[in-house]
Amino acid sequence: MTATACIPIQAQSAARAPDASRFPLDQWYVAGFSSELTDKPLARTFLGQKVVLFRTGEGQVAALEDRCCHRSLPLSCGTVEGGGVRCGYHGMLYAPSGQCIEIPGQERIPAKAKVKAYQVQEKNQIVWIWMPRIEGAEAGKAPPDYPYHDDPRYKFGSGNYHYNSPWQLIHDNLLDLSHLGYVHLQTIGGNARLHMNAEMKVTAEGDRVKVVRLMPGSTPPPTYKAAWPFGDKCDRWQEIEFDVSHLRIWTGALEPGTDAIDDPERGGFHMRGFHGITPETDDTCHYFWSMSSTKYPDMPDNIDAVIQQTAFTFDEDRLVIEAQYRNMLEFGERATWTDIHVDVGGNRARRIVSKLLEQQAQQAG
Structure with missing residues (x-):
């Protein structure tokens, strides 16, 4: 669902929009x-x-x-x-x-x-x-930069989803890529145990959170094998950057022994994901995504396959997140959460949103 159709007002009257x-x-x-x-x-x-x-x-x-x-x-x-x-x-x-x-x-x-x-x-x-917080106030900063859509080294495709779930459940999902080994077995998954035990570093600066996960010695997942001539093993990385309105996820892999896995200029196969998560109501949101990827010189253009498989993974994510939220509603107050080690990034992002809302309430008061 990408847009609201011109529909009878009776059909919309039950869902009143929340205060921005x-x-x-x-x-x-x-x-x-x-x-x-x-x-x-x-x-x-x-x-x-x-x-x-x-x-x-x-x-x-x-x-x-x-x-x-x-x-x-x-x-x-x-x-x-x-x-x-x-x-x-x-x-x-x-x-x-x-x-x-x-x-x-x-x-x-x-x-x-x-x-x-x-x-x-x-x-x-x-x-x-x-x-804006105050109607009519001028923007206090420029929109974020995302140069990979215009970078000749990459080709990209994009799409969007309408989610029947709160926006922060998508933040949780994207900041915890350990789920890849369970949810996305046919595309970007890989060894589930390796995902759960990956070396992980979480940092926060201002209103941003960064999660870095390194997985040397991984088995290349299907999407990677289709795009790059990996052998039985590859050195994988996942770098996730959270901002309040969007996330940037840089993932990819090297052939073992070719470059340092943490070198900012490393080669190999690169996928740059853009994830714009915009709340619609308390219970629904928009998810605008793009995927930009590099191409191996001697292989056919792989962007169509990468975009197809990316969209398939997001279909899988939406099924999980919407089922999660339905269950939360059905269980109500009994749906308490027990955190585990992979939740650090998502919890820090939630604290940032809570802090911004508290500051906003103080300014309004």
């Missing part, structure tokens, strides 16, 4: 990928706020509150024109600023004929949306 302040604000969140904005408006809900995304005829990306100020039809039910988005009910045309600039059959445009506009920026083929 229940999520960290003054952050750039992922709204989508550049390739998703074509000639039609795109409806999505971010942090409980209904938004319509569109690209003008001049190529400008814009995001507005998904509601016409006249009779509240979602603007996503309308059409994109050269200068903005036109409501599909009475034809009012809105500029990227949110101001109505045309009312068919009426020359005078009331000053109050406008809707809320969001700051958006397009960078490295990712569309970012600024979610």
